[in-house]
Amino acid sequence: MQVVILKDALEVANYGAKLFCQQLQIKPNSVLGLATGSTPVALYKEITSLYKQQKISFAQASSFNLDEYLGLSGDHPQSYRYFMNEQLFDHIDINKSHTHVPNGNAINPIAACQDYELAIRQAGGIDLQLLGIGRNGHIGFNEPSSSLSSRTRIKTLTQATIDDNARFFADDEYQPELSITMGIGTILESRKVMLLATGAAKAEAIKNMIEGPLSASCPASALQLHNDAVIVIDEQAATLLEHQQFYKQIEAQNQKLQQKLADLPR
Numbered sequence: 001m002q003v004v005i006l007k008d009a010l011e012v013a014n015y016g017a018k019l020f021c022q023q024l025q026i027k028p029n030s031v032l033g034l035a036t037g038s039t040p041v042a043l044y045k046e047i048t049s050l051y052k053q054q055k056i057s058f059a060q061a062s063s064f065n066l067d068e069y070l071g072l073s074g075d076h077p078q079s080y081r082y083f084m085n086e087q088l089f090d091h092i093d094i095n096k097s098h099t100h101v102p103n104g105n106a107i108n109p110i111a112a113c114q115d116y117e118l119a120i121r122q123a124g125g126i127d128l129q130l131l132g133i134g135r136n137g138h139i140g141f142n143e144p145s146s147s148l149s150s151r152t153r154i155k156t157l158t159q160a161t162i163d164d165n166a167r168f169f170a171d172d173e174y175q176p177e178l179s180i181t182m183g184i185g186t187i188l189e190s191r192k193v194m195l196l197a198t199g200a201a202k203a204e205a206i207k208n209m210i211e212g213p214l215s216a217s218c219p220a221s222a223l224q225l226h227n228d229a230v231i232v233i234d235e236q237a238a239t240l241l242e243h244q245q246f247y248k249q250i251e252a253q254n255q256k257l258q259q260k261l262a263d264l265p266r
Helices: 009-026 039-052 080-087 109-122 159-168 184-190 199-213 219-225 243-261
Strands: 001-006 032-035 062-065 067-069 130-131 151-158 178-179 192-197 228-233
Touching: 001 009, 001 243, 009 039, 009 130, 009 159, 009 192, 039 080, 039 159, 039 192, 062 080, 062 109, 109 151, 109 199, 130 228, 159 192, 192 199, 199 219, 199 228
Parallel strands: 001 228, 032 062, 032 130, 130 192, 192 228
Antiparallel strands: 067 178, 151 178
16 A cells, blocks of 8 residues: 555645546546545546646546445436536546446346446456545445455445435435445456545544454455555544554655656656
8 A cells, every 4th residue: 555645635636636647648548437425526626627727638538436326317416427427527528428327226226236347347447446435444335344355236325324425415305325336346456546535534444444454344444455556645534543654754755766767768
C-alpha cells in the first residue's frame, strides 16, 4: 500500500485528479472503475475543471461503477446512474454508451450481476479503480462479513450504511436496503486501485484498513493484498494511524524518486 497523507479534502481531490490524468495520458482508452458518495464529488469537480481546460479527455475511455441501489431505475434522482450523470458524465467528453452502472431495476438482478462481471472481462478488465470507504470499512457495498473473494452480487446493506445514506433521501421517500455491488475479488483484479478518504469520521476505518489485520470485518483491509493500491487521505482521516510520520517519509522519498526518473534523458 502507498499511503499519501495530505492537508485537506481539496488536496486529496487534486491528487486523485492528477492520477486520472496520468492514467489517461498513458492509456487514452483506459477502463475506469468509478465510485459514488460524498468523497468523490470534489474529485469529479476537479476532473471536470481539467477537462474544460483541455488537460484531460475521456473520449476513448470507458467506465464501470462499483454499485447501484437495487430497485431504483437509472432516472431516479437517488440512483447512482443519476448521480454519475449529474456529477461527471454530463460535463466531460465520455461516450455515455461506454459508461456502465449496475442495473438496479433489472428483471433478473442475479443474471444482471453475472452480466456485469462478463462485461468487465470483455472490456479487458479495469485499469484504475476509484474507491471510497464507509465508516464500517466497506468498499463498494461490500459490508463487513463480505467474502474477500466475492464477485458482483446482491448485498444487504447494514443499518449503519442505511443510516449514513439516509441524508440523501427525503423522510417519506423509499430508501433501498439492497444493492448490486462489485465484489471484493472483482475490485482486487483491477490493475491499480486508488482509495480516497477525508474527515475524522473515516479515521477508524482507515486505521483498520491500513494497520489492522486482513479481515472480513474490515472489507477494505483486502487492499493489503493488492500490489498497486494508493490510499489518499487528509490529515483528519489519518489521525489514528500509528505510523503516519513514516508514511509521510515514504511518500517524500517516492516523490524524489519519481522526479529523478522524470529527469532521465529519453
